[in-house]
Amino acid sequence: MPKVVVLPGDGIGPEVVGAALEVLREVAPDLTLEEHLIGGAAFDAEGDPFPGSTRDALAGADAALLGTVGGAQDSAWNRLPRPQRPESGLLRLRQHLGVFANLRPVRVMPGLEHLSPLRPEIAAGVDLLIVRELLGGAYFDPRRERGEDAAFNTIGYTRAEIERVSGHALRAAQERRGGLTSVDKANVLEVSELWRETVTARAQQYPDVTLHHEYVDSVATLLVTRPERYDVLLTENLFGDILSDLAAVLPGSLGLMPSASLGAGAGLYEPIHGSAPDIAGQGVANPAGTILSVAMLLRYSLNRGAEADRVETAVQAALSAHPTRDLGGKADTTELTAAVLPAL
Template sequence: MPKIVTLPGDGIGPEVTAAAVQVLREVAPDLQFEEHAIGGGAYEAHGDPFPQRTRDALADADAVLLGTVGGAQNSPWNSLPRPLRPESGLLALRKALGCYANLRPVRVQPGLEHLSPLKPELARGVDILIVRELLGGVYFDGDRKLDGDTAYNTMRYTTPEVERVAKMAFWAAEQRKGRVTSVDKANVLEVSELWRRDVQALRDREYRSIHLNHEYVDSVAMLIVSDPSRYDVIVTENLFGDILSDLAAVIPGSLGLMPSASLGDGAGLFEPIHGSAPDIAGKGVANPAAAIMSAAMLLRHGLKRSDAANSIERAVALALREEPTRDLGGKADTKTFTNAVLEAMGTPVG
């Protein structure tokens, strides 16, 4: 019986995670769920944003389903020492799982072009996969300091780190259209020179069937919203990937439609990319689509159950057409949308 560790987290995390678990229970009744704490709530309860009991639970997990972590900008959590802040718990979670590659699909479903703020002719048919390196760069490098009026962070990568995430991108492209765009800033940064050199060398050595293109991050930031159909798979480092994937979320219409899978050495981590939205937490109006689609990615990448994943994704697309949530101009609340997904999967809802 596969064990799924759920980490609902903060803000709207518990609400959207509950919706995703409800859908998972219907499509895969053999799954075993075990809930644990992470983030700001974990700090308040245990004095640690990534408590030891949560770490221990990961040891025999087959997959991890995460909600959201963090609070409002004026949250007292933000005044804590950095190692105790909610986001530090998330970074520690990723490192503990060895999740070095974050897969973020950006897809406009047929018939849902009207949800995008882009012109329908630009949004139609968009299907991008952003592969973000997740354990290196400025977010993890220990060479950092804030000292009075001076501060610095260091972006550092090694060839093995670049190659392992590039392999994930090339593998994904082989299942898709066979095109990879590697994003860097090699005209300014030495670390990007290394990135570009190593990605190209790996392609030439092991993935000659893949068409590889190199682009600067500032150019991609413009083209991903002005000509998104030019992209198939995008691979880039941690900071650039964080920014570009949030920017790309505008294409489908909302951060509430953006799932993700973080893969690597052990159990995968699956989570929506939106924030904790504390202003609507507890009101029952959060859009659970990204969490539910993250559950579909859990089935596909974590448990190798593609048929079940496809069933969820088709149901979400139908629910978005018939019962759009408030952030998409509709009226559906969390419960209404989740029920619409279950009904689209053929599950009676009482």
């Protein structure tokens, strides 16, 4: 029986994860679901944002479903030493699972173009996938230093790290429209020179994929002016963090956006919005991103494409009829979930 470890986390995490679990139980009642702590909630309970009990539970899991971690900028958690902060627990979770490729689909759903900040005729062309390297670069390089008057972080990548994530992106492009844009800053960064060289060599094994290279600043501009030009975007960790959040607003709200983080073992699935402490506990958070993350979990970790299609179709129908508050509507967390369930 497949096992999913559920990590509600902090802020609105428990609310949106609770909604997603209602959907998951409906379409996959045979799953074993185990709830465990992560982030600030884990630190408060066990003194560690990624405690041993959670690590042990993940050992036999097929997938993990995560809500969100962290609190307000002025929260007590942000005054802790960095290794004890909620976000450090998330980075350790990713390392523990070995999930090096983060997949973030960005699509404006038909009929919902008016929700995008783009003009409707431009929004209608948004259908892309961002593949972000997740375990390297500035966030994980050990050559970091903090002094009294200066601090240093380095962006380091090996050829092997670039090869493995580019393989994911090239296969994704094969399954979509056959286009891959690799994002770098090779005109000024040596690490980007290696990135471009390695991706180019790897792409030779995929003759049915058309590869382009673009600088990150150009991509940031074109994502909001000509998004229809992109099929799959491949990028390193820091650039990917920024670009994926930029692209995430194109469908109308961060609350719509799912993600999958994949490696050799269990996948990690989570919405890309933050913990939203200003609305936590009010029952108004949009659960669509978390529910769509469940669809990705079904597709990538459990090989249940039919069930994933059902979830995605139901979310689109529910949002069309019952837009949430972040989309200019009135539906709250419970109401949107109640609209999704009968549409499955």
